Amino acid sequence: MSALASNLLAFGRVLRRAGLPVGPAEALGAAEALSHIPLSDRAAFRAALRATMVHRRDHFEVFDSAFDLFWRDPDRPTRQAGPDDQPLAALPAAARRVSEAMPGARPPSTPAGEPERREDSALTVSDNERLNRLDFEAMTAEELAAARREIRRLVLPLAERPTRRFRPDSRGPRADLRATLRASMRLGGEIASISRRRRVTRPPPLVLLCDVSGSMARYAQILLHFMHAVANDRARVHSFVFGTRLTNISRALRNRDPEVAFQAVAHILPDWSGGTRIGEALERFNHLWARRVLGQGAVVLLITDGLDRGGAEGLSEAAERLSHSCRRLIWLNPLLRFAGFQPRAAGIRALLPHVHEHRQVHNLNSLRALVATLSADGPSYRRPA
Incomplete structure (x- = not known):
């Protein structure tokens, strides 16, 4: 095997450990693309690898960090990734994930001759408790992988309806x-x-409407794992994502393998990490899908931060019609993680009067609280006034 092919495989493993869905197909595509460009042109080299190994716009930052760290010294592809003059915790999230994924990255060992320190862990927070409370946006690659494993264990038994x-x-x-x-x-x-x-x-039908615009891309990436886990755990789950348009991904998420499912979603999703038109998306859902999926006391989970690019035009009317068509309309908003949250954006003010519940969703504890709420046989919700 040539040195370039070996380095491409090693680079693919780094990207995969950093959380990108990179497999043999991407490595073969990258090798084919590099055969058509001069290898001495670094800009063309980067563009060829990005075009063949990255499928989502929100992965560009991780790819760029990995490229700069991995290919800065072609003679030593397994060197330590983290900058020598900057601690790992001080790096941006993307660079920190790449640094942990680079070959040869190891936790600092105890210097020779220095006695091993024993720490008293009494009255301290365990790793599991810390992971449960940690914001999805602040997680490292290893913590995101652990969060995905926890999400796959979540069970969502909705209270049965006659x-x-x-x-x-x-x-x-x-x-x-x-x-x-x-x-x-x-x-x-x-x-x-x-x-x-x-x-x-x-159990009633469950409808998931997830915002995948630029302001929600970080959270949507992990919440898609939640949608996949729910879709494979129970029947009558209908999944939709929206940015500037509405896309039905129910069939793609039915695949048991999450990587295969997300690859299918990436191929049919035209507007990941783009703009947001919540009003148009809800209006299109009401027009095309409401009568098909909102029967028998359906529960709707609307996952969005409420920041509408279109100035909330038509959003209030669409949300009101949606709330009248389902039994429960639950709004999951990652902005509620801030203690000083105020509904100042026009989209948030337009949505709030028409939802039955407004809940935060930014960590594992918030997802578990949501599961507990939906599993309990709560009161019959009336239409919002």
Whole structure:
């Protein structure tokens, strides 16, 4: 194997450990692209690797950090990644993830001859508690991987709702006259017992509407894992994402392999990390999808920060119609993590009067609180005034 091919494979492993979905196909594509450009042109070299190994705009920052660190010394591709004059904790999030993913990166060891220090961990926060409270935006690559594993373990058993159908039940609360008469025909018309039935209950449909615009891209990346986990855990889940337009990703998220599912989402999603038109997206959902997916007491999770690029035009009317079409409209807003949050943006003010709940979503604890709320059989929500 040539040195260039070996370095490409090593670079792909660095990107993969940093959280980018890079596999053999991307490495082969990069090798093919490099065969058509002069390798001495560093700008063309970077552009070729970015075009073949990166599929999302929000991954550009991680890729650029990895490229600058990995390819700065072609003779030593396994050198320590972190800058010598800057501690790892002081680096930006993208650079910190790349530094941890670089080959040869190891935690500092105890110098020879120095006695090992023992720390008293009493009254301190455990790693799990810290991970549960840590903001998704501040997580390192290793912490994001641990958060994704925790999200995959979440179960969302929505409280069951009665349907119009009935099933036979010997201890059911209702008498089944038709079944009773059919049974009596076998006995010559004599009624030996009264057949009974019970109303069928089942969890309501769940609709997920996630904002993937530029202001939400950091959170949308991890919340897509939550949407994937929910879609593979229960039936009747309908997933949509929106930026400047609405995209149905329900079929793509049904794949059990999250990487395959997200690759499919990347291919059908035209406006990741772009602008935001919440009003147009909700209006399109009401027009095309509401009657198909909002029956039988559906619950809608609207994941957005409420920052509408279009100045909230038509957003209030669309949100009002959506709230009237579902049983519960829950708004998950990462901006609520700030203690001094105020609804000053026009989009936030337009949405607030029409949602049943306004909850924060920025860490694992907020997702677990959401799961607990949806799993409980709460009161029947009335339409917002």
